[in-house]
Amino acid sequence: MSHTNDLTSVDLPIQIQSDMMDQWFSSMIDHLRTDHFMLETNIASREKKEFYQAILENDSDKILTQMRRDSSQFFIKAIVFDYLSELKAANKNPIKLALGLSDSKILVWSEIKDDDEEMEDLLLITEAKINGKYHDKGFYINSTIIEASDKMPIPPHYQTIID
Amino acid sequence: MASFQNHIVQAKRNLSFLVSINSSHNEYWDWQVTVTFYVNVHVINAHLAQAADLHCRTHEDVKNAINPYNNSSLVRIP
Numbered sequence: 563m564s565h566t567n568d569l570t571s572v573d574l575p576i577q578i579q580s581d582m583m584d585q586w587f588s589s590m591i592d593h594l595r596t597d598h599f600m601l602e603t604n605i606a607s608r609e610k611k612e613f614y615q616a617i618l619e620n621d622s623d624k625i626l627t628q629m630r631r632d633s634s635q636f637f638i639k640a641i642v643f644d645y646l647s648e649l650k651a652a653n654k655n656p657i658k659l660a661l662g663l664s665d666s667k668i669l670v671w672s673e674i675k676d677d678d679e680e681m682e683d684l685l686l687i688t689e690a691k692i693n694g695k696y697h698d699k700g701f702y703i704n705s706t707i708i709e710a711s712d713k714m715p716i717p718p719h720y721q722t723i724i725d
Numbered sequence: 726m727a728s729f730q731n732h733i734v735q736a737k738r739n740l741s742f743l744v745s746i747n748s749s750h751n752e753y754w755d756w757q758v759t760v761t762f763y764v765n766v767h768v769i770n771a772h773l774a775q776a777a778d779l780h781c782r783t784h785e786d787v788k789n790a791i792n793p794y795n796n797s798s799l800v801r802i803p
Contacts, residue, residue, distance in 0.1 A: 692790050692795045693789065693792055693794070694794025694795045695794070697789045698797065702785065702789070
């Protein structure tokens with residue numbers, strides 16, 4: 563079940579807020595119906611089954627743990643997508659790029675040509691843009707930038723994106 | 726919690742140490758870079774303490790406060 567509309571805005575006229583609420587409620591019911599169908603026909607994912615099982619058992623600890631996991635996955639996916647999109651838009655790549663994960667930190671390992679300050683600036687600005695957008699959600703990017711002459715291998719806990 | 730003045734005193738002390746090792750040693754460049762980093766950490770934290778009464782607990786919090794793309798921070802880099 564996904565909640566995509568921002569219902570927190572207080573600046574919108576009451577009628578528009580009410581319409582948004584109706585739209586959100588209608589969408590939520592549609593999602594519940596879809597989930598119900600998937601559970602009945604046994605095609606729901608394991609995570610979805612566990613989520614509804616936890617609701618049925620009134621297991622608030624399990625429900626919140628799963629919601630936290632889902633929310634982390636959502637934000638990490640969005641951050642990685644935005645970060646790579648920003649780099650792609652700049653049409654300039656480092657020699658190597660790898661990503662890792664440490665709690666709420668997305669670790670970026672970049673290798674650039676020696677003295678390539680333009681690339682270094684681009685990586686730092688991209689990190690700043692993404693962190694400006696997501697830091698208040700509790701997630702952020704932390705970059706390590708090395709130069710080719712440092713001759714340092716990508717650490718094993720990173721996933722290579724460009725090599 | 727460290728004040729503007731506390732940070733400036735520590736930055737000057739670190740800078741003094743940096744001048745000292747720069748004048749007598751060249752083989753400890755990794756530590757020279759580390760000391761330079763902490764000179765700047767204290768200068769930035771002095772600015773945050775003075776400008777916004779902000780006392781950060783982590784480097785990440787400092788980075789977030791001065792991030793030019795953090796629209797909610799009053800002390801972001803313009």
